[in-house]
Amino acid sequence: MDLDFYLLVEHHNNGDRAQNGWKPHVYNACIKHVKDTCDVDITKENITGRIKTFDKQYEIITKMLAQSGFGWDWVKNMVSVDNEEVWSRYVEANKEARAYRNKVVHNWESINIIYSKDHVTGAGARTGAECVQEPQDTPVVEEAPEVPQKRQRTGDAILCMMGKMKMSFDDALKTTEPLPMPKVTPPTEILAALKKVPDLEDSDMLRAYGKLIVNERLFEALMALPEELRKPWLLTFD
Structure with a gap:
């Protein structure tokens, strides 16, 4: 939910x-x-x-x-x-x-x-x-x-x-001026990035998805990694 x-x-x-x-x-x-x-x-x-x-x-x-x-x-x-x-x-x-x-x-x-x-x-x-x-x-x-x-x-x-x-x-x-909003990556973009990680099991993908949509910095860190290191890094998530 x-x-x-x-x-x-x-x-x-x-x-x-x-x-x-x-x-x-x-x-x-x-x-x-x-x-x-x-x-x-x-x-x-x-x-x-x-x-x-x-x-x-x-x-x-x-x-x-x-x-x-x-x-x-x-x-x-x-x-x-x-x-x-x-x-x-x-x-x-x-x-x-x-x-x-x-x-x-x-x-x-x-x-x-x-x-x-x-x-x-x-x-x-x-x-x-x-x-x-x-x-x-x-x-x-x-x-x-x-x-x-x-x-x-x-x-x-x-x-x-x-x-x-x-x-x-x-x-x-x-003031009545709206406060600046931080960047929020759409969930669809995060899910699309995870689907590109080779051989990532569905359960691992869902676990990573739950973490990445909560923390913008984690998603930025994922995208900064070389592709061959993304899966090992995602598997470190509890």
């Missing part, structure tokens, strides 16, 4: 997502993709249910990443915390985050691509950072408040997930 999410990223970049949701043909394309790739039958309800899960993950994780002492571990695909004291204080006030102490989220980069614009620039929308930094009884002012240097670095890290950073975190909250 997660393989289907990366097809949503492709359709998102093609402008197939309206304010009231995805265009009908997107669901049909996702259902067909999962059937053709995994021989599994899913429904539109399966897709919308999974999307709601990703939306909740985005809200919870971005709220954490906006805090001093939190970061994102791109190797382990999970939230990293400076120490247990920081974590204990945070979950005491944010019970919904407790399950994310060691939770692996393989789709974090793609989740950002789809949801970040909605939550940062959408009408009336608020990011997790805004929910924390803006006091409830304090009127919103034009000028953003000063924040500690460590929090600025954390905010910058969130923007880096969306591509090359061109503005500070505070500037991003004030």
Whole structure:
């Protein structure tokens, strides 16, 4: 089912997502993709249910990443915390985050691509950072408040997930200009490249496919290798 999410990223970049949701043909394309790739039958309800899960993950994780002492571990695909004291204080006030102490989220980069614009620039929308930094009884002012240097670095890290950073975190909250999107290789292109690898078994191909659609750098590394080394390298994937 997660393989289907990366097809949503492709359709998102093609402008197939309206304010009231995805265009009908997107669901049909996702259902067909999962059937053709995994021989599994899913429904539109399966897709919308999974999307709601990703939306909740985005809200919870971005709220954490906006805090001093939190970061994102791109190797382990999970939230990293400076120490247990920081974590204990945070979950005491944010019970919904407790399950994310060691939770692996393989789709974090793609989740950002789809949801970040909605939550940062959408009408009336608020990011997790805004929910924390803006006091409830304090009127919103034009000028953003000063924040500690460590929090600025954390905010910058969130923007880096969306591509090359061109503005500070505070500037991003004030602007309505869309953030730059990172390159996303279409799943069809990745699958075509794997099919060109000689004598690659179907099971090994599916295992590699699942890894490559998650990590753009892995696919770039594959294409940089000489053809005779691609299969041995792919077989090292767990």
